[in-house]
Amino acid sequence: MNGRGRILVANRGEIAVRVVRACHAAGHEAVAVYSDADKNARWVELADEAVHIGGSPAAKSYLNTDAILEAAKYSEVDAVHPGYGFLSENAAFARAVTAAGFTFVGPPPEVIELMGDKASARTAATAAGVPVVPGSRPVADTADALRAAEEIGYPILVKAAAGGGGRGIRPVRDRAQLEEVFAGACAEAQSAFGDGTAYLERALPGARHVEVQLLADDHGGMVHLFERDCSVQRRRQKLLEEAPAPDLPESTRRELGEAARLLGSHVGYRNAGTVEFLVAPDGGFYFIEMNTRVQVEHPITEAITGVDLVAEQLRVADGQRLSLSQESVSHRGAAVELRINAEDPDNDFTPTPGEITAFDQPGGPGVRVDTALTRGDRISPFYDSLIAKLVCWGSDRQQAYARAGQALREFRVEGVASTIPLHRRLVEDPELLAGPVHTTWLEERS
Amino acid sequence: MSTMNAQLPGVFYRRPTPDHAPFVEVGGKVEPGQTIALIEVMKTYNEVKADRSGTVSRILLDDGDEVEAGQGIVEVDEV
Numbered sequence: 001m002n003g004r005g006r007i008l009v010a011n012r013g014e015i016a017v018r019v020v021r022a023c024h025a026a027g028h029e030a031v032a033v034y035s036d037a038d039k040n041a042r043w044v045e046l047a048d049e050a051v052h053i054g055g056s057p058a059a060k061s062y063l064n065t066d067a068i069l070e071a072a073k074y075s076e077v078d079a080v081h082p083g084y085g086f087l088s089e090n091a092a093f094a095r096a097v098t099a100a101g102f103t104f105v106g107p108p109p110e111v112i113e114l115m116g117d118k119a120s121a122r123t124a125a126t127a128a129g130v131p132v133v134p135g136s137r138p139v140a141d142t143a144d145a146l147r148a149a150e151e152i153g154y155p156i157l158v159k160a161a162a163g164g165g166g167r168g169i170r171p172v173r174d175r176a177q178l179e180e181v182f183a184g185a186c187a188e189a190q191s192a193f194g195d196g197t198a199y200l201e202r203a204l205p206g207a208r209h210v211e212v213q214l215l216a217d218d219h220g221g222m223v224h225l226f227e228r229d230c231s232v233q234r235r236r237q238k239l240l241e242e243a244p245a246p247d248l249p250e251s252t253r254r255e256l257g258e259a260a261r262l263l264g265s266h267v268g269y270r271n272a273g274t275v276e277f278l279v280a281p282d283g284g285f286y287f288i289e290m291n292t293r294v295q296v297e298h299p300i301t302e303a304i305t306g307v308d309l310v311a312e313q314l315r316v317a318d319g320q321r322l323s324l325s326q327e328s329v330s331h332r333g334a335a336v337e338l339r340i341n342a343e344d345p346d347n348d349f350t351p352t353p354g355e356i357t358a359f360d361q362p363g364g365p366g367v368r369v370d371t372a373l374t375r376g377d378r379i380s381p382f383y384d385s386l387i388a389k390l391v392c393w394g395s396d397r398q399q400a401y402a403r404a405g406q407a408l409r410e411f412r413v414e415g416v417a418s419t420i421p422l423h424r425r426l427v428e429d430p431e432l433l434a435g436p437v438h439t440t441w442l443e444e445r446s
Numbered sequence: 447m448s449t450m451n452a453q454l455p456g457v458f459y460r461r462p463t464p465d466h467a468p469f470v471e472v473g474g475k476v477e478p479g480q481t482i483a484l485i486e487v488m489k490t491y492n493e494v495k496a497d498r499s500g501t502v503s504r505i506l507l508d509d510g511d512e513v514e515a516g517q518g519i520v521e522v523d524e525v
Contacts, residue, residue, distance in 0.1 A: 036512075055512065056512045057457045057510050057511070057512055059510055060510065190465075191462075191463040191464075191465055191466070192463065194465075342488070343488075350490075351487050351488035351489075351490050353455060353456075353487060353488065379488075381454070381455045381456040381457075381486075381487040381488055382456065382457060382488075382512065383488065383489075384488060384489055385488040385489075
């Protein structure tokens with residue numbers, strides 16, 4: 001791109017707005033794409049040009065490789081940024097983008113492929129000397145699974161090799177239950193992901209979800225930007241994330257960062273990625289998976305490090321060096337992100353599409369709101385339920401949470417139900433404020 | 447003849463997963479409470495259940511079509 005280029009933003013919603021902003025701040029032009037439902041969207045308005053790519057259902061637009069490539073050719077871009085979700089971790093898409101002569105803003109397709117399959121990602125981690133959760137190779141049938149489970153020890157998780165985002169995981173407490181559910185779990189994986197391969201993993205009760213942000217360039221630069229704790233989850237979906245991870249021993253923090261870099265180097269990682277770990281109550285940590293794209297919760301890392309992760313993604317894609325080194329990067333204060341979803345927390349988190357009739361955003365020091373919505377916009381039923389990400393930074397954890405509490409009192413969303421009431425309770429929750437919680441904490445108490 | 451409508455807006459599916467046969471075909475019988483389609487709303491799949499009995503005479507949408515709340519999805523000849 002030689003410094004100034006033209007970039008197709010192959011996504012929608014708040015991340016499309018985020019990438020358009022980063023393009024403009026770096027002196028690039030941004031080309032947006034949109035479906036029927038998104039014709040008047042914020043990222044379309046902010047971009048230099050916008051291309052209609054199809055009908056409202058994602059399969060007809062944001063998941064349609066041909067339509068996106070057509071848009072890239074038509075608008076004569078240099079590069080394609082996939083955002084998160086949709087085609088961002090689809091190796092075939094990355095390959096098609098590259099084959100058509102565009103730069104893919106992400107890792108090479110073979111790295112996406114290697115790390116996208118959980119079983120091959122595990123093998124890669126083991127080869128890199130990074131600890132993995134005790135588990136099995138893919139198991140063939142119930143008898144094979146029972147043998148493997150004896151070696152691992154119960155409780156275990158049956159995981160679909162092609163699953164992700166918390167889907168395709170079945171907890172099993174003992175031998176009798178495994179015998180009962182294994183075949184069904186494989187059949188489910190086959191129909192959900194087109195691949196019935198399953199493997200087993202030890203369940204780690206009381207573990208936290210801690211992930212490390214990586215950045216890597218084509219010149220040997222490989223930097224970790226510390227960790228995020230994403231243990232506040234519901235049905236394995238993250239609701240609140242914070243950085244740094246509270247009360248993590250300094251030695252563990254250092255080891256996690258080093259493990260992430262080791263794995264990144266081993267697989268030839270490029271661009272931004274996230275290495276996810278479980279940290280057990282005894283301090284042991286285990287690799288679980290790698291996300292080969294920018295993460296929803298990336299702003300909390302930006303808040304504590306001052307590094308613009310999407311700007312670095314664009315530099316790397318342009319063949320430049322990262323603007324930072326491991327020695328130069330540091331973190332300050334604490335940040336918390338709250339995912340404001342159009343879901344009704346008092347009605348089993350039922351999604352609530354509809355028109356937003358009031359939308360007053362909070363402000364003040366350390367407060368950032370990433371959203372694509374304004375008053376009068378419709379939350380469409382076709383996509384995910386994310387309304388906004390509220391990110392609050394403070395000079396310490398207590399201030400970050402206090403600012404989050406004030407911001408949530410100011411944040412007014414009407415017309416659809418939202419998770420704001422849940423977050424108001426969460427940021428004042430004595431257990432959460434007192435220190436680390438584990439990944440099933442929220443579900444066990446409600 | 448009468449029409450059964452979608453209660454929710456979203457994406458219409460005639461089958462539980464892409465590899466499965468449709469819930470109902472033209473000429474098939476439906477009973478109240480029987481699942482006849484899925485509507486995906488913000489990545490959540492909601493079952494559409496028949497509210498009367500009859501024989502399906504027409505299916506008004508294809509897999510992956512967008513659907514509005516209140517839009518007709520299946521026509522039945524009531525018995």
